[in-house]
Amino acid sequence: MRIQFWGVRGSLPTPQLPSQIQSKIAAILDRLSQQDIETPAARQRFLNALPMWLYGTVGGNTACVSVAFDDPSEIVVFDAGSGIRDLGIALSKQEPRIERYRIFFSHFHWDHIMGLPFFIPAFNPSIQVEFYSPKPYLEKILGDQMLPPYFPVPISAMRAKKSFHCLSNAFTTVPGVNISYKKMWHPQDAYAYRVDDGKHSFIYATDVELSDVDFVHSKENESFFKNVDLIVIDSQYTQEQALEKREWGHSSFQMVADFTAHWGIKCVTLFHHDPTYDDQTLFAYLQETRSYAESMHFKDTRFILATEGLEITL
Ligand SMILES: [Zn+2]
Ligand SMILES: [Zn+2]
Numbered sequence: 001m002r003i004q005f006w007g008v009r010g011s012l013p014t015p016q017l018p019s020q021i022q023s024k025i026a027a028i029l030d031r032l033s034q035q036d037i038e039t040p041a042a043r044q045r046f047l048n049a050l051p052m053w054l055y056g057t058v059g060g061n062t063a064c065v066s067v068a069f070d071d072p073s074e075i076v077v078f079d080a081g082s083g084i085r086d087l088g089i090a091l092s093k094q095e096p097r098i099e100r101y102r103i104f105f106s107h108f109h110w111d112h113i114m115g116l117p118f119f120i121p122a123f124n125p126s127i128q129v130e131f132y133s134p135k136p137y138l139e140k141i142l143g144d145q146m147l148p149p150y151f152p153v154p155i156s157a158m159r160a161k162k163s164f165h166c167l168s169n170a171f172t173t174v175p176g177v178n179i180s181y182k183k184m185w186h187p188q189d190a191y192a193y194r195v196d197d198g199k200h201s202f203i204y205a206t207d208v209e210l211s212d213v214d215f216v217h218s219k220e221n222e223s224f225f226k227n228v229d230l231i232v233i234d235s236q237y238t239q240e241q242a243l244e245k246r247e248w249g250h251s252s253f254q255m256v257a258d259f260t261a262h263w264g265i266k267c268v269t270l271f272h273h274d275p276t277y278d279d280q281t282l283f284a285y286l287q288e289t290r291s292y293a294e295s296m297h298f299k300d301t302r303f304i305l306a307t308e309g310l311e312i313t314l
Contacts, residue, residue, distance in 0.1 A: 001197050002311060004310070010272035010275070014060040016057060028054055052279075058273060061081060064115060077104070078104050080119060100128040103129065124159070130163050130165060131165065179194070181194070185209050186207045194228070231265050237252040239255070242255060256270065257296070269304050
């Protein structure tokens with residue numbers, strides 16, 4: 001399966017400020033020497049050697065992650081934050097065309113649904129768009145954000161073949177792929193999803209505040225979390241913030257390191273970045289997470305930062 005990241009921010013879209021771009025340009029010029037621009041190859045070497053927080057960005061869109069399987073005409077999407085707009089534009093141009101989108105919602109806080117009115121495949125009558133959540137009244141919940149005076153057209157203007165599904169237990173929606181879900185702690189609840197294609201396993205778990213119950217070796221926890229290949233998980237806070245913001249519904253990156261090592265998860269993508277953190281800060285937190293994991297001897301878990309445009313193939 002191929003996982004693509006279209007939106008990685010939490011709470012609110014976070015575009016780069018002019019002052020942030022200016023300070024990146026200034027920092028790059030500080031590192032530049034005459035030899036670095038003598039030939040096109042030297043220039044490319046210089047650019048390639050820059051840290052990612054300078055020569056790139058974590059991205060400003062809110063939560064949206066897609067998972068593609070063997071059949072190129074279908075795709076699974078988790079959450080419709082502002083990143084789903086870019087997903088819709090990019091995948092509409094893809095050949096062969098995607099005929100069926102299956103969109104699963106972790107929950108309905110604004111940062112996870114705000115991109116849906118701008119999801120262009122949903123306006124195409126020849127495309128199938130299926131919406132899934134364990135919560136009932138999905139059509140009403142998604143449609144309400146498009147009612148006047150919040151949006152100029154209602155959800156009925158989305159002329160794709162739409163269907164709305166209330167999930168009740170473990171289920172399979174893509175041939176050969178099992179998708180299950182688990183309720184996690186977050187104000188008004190959030191649902192984590194686990195995807196198994198028979199070869200690899202993947203969890204999408206955003207807007208979760210981890211606690212002792214998530215470490216208990218219950219049958220339910222074991223079958224959901226144990227030995228997963230890749231998890232995308234809410235790690236919005238530092239440990240200090242997590243203590244200050246108890247019951248706000250998010251986890252710290254140290255908590256995530258403890259949790260993922262506990263369950264033998266192989267690769268962890270830190271996700272749902274706080275809108276107050278710039279690129280440099282987020283990469284510094286990734287480094288801190290790795291140092292913390294090393295100090296705790298969590299040798300079998302790899303940590304990466306979710307960035308817009310990142311692709312991982314399992
Ligand atoms: Zn969120
Ligand atoms: Zn939330």
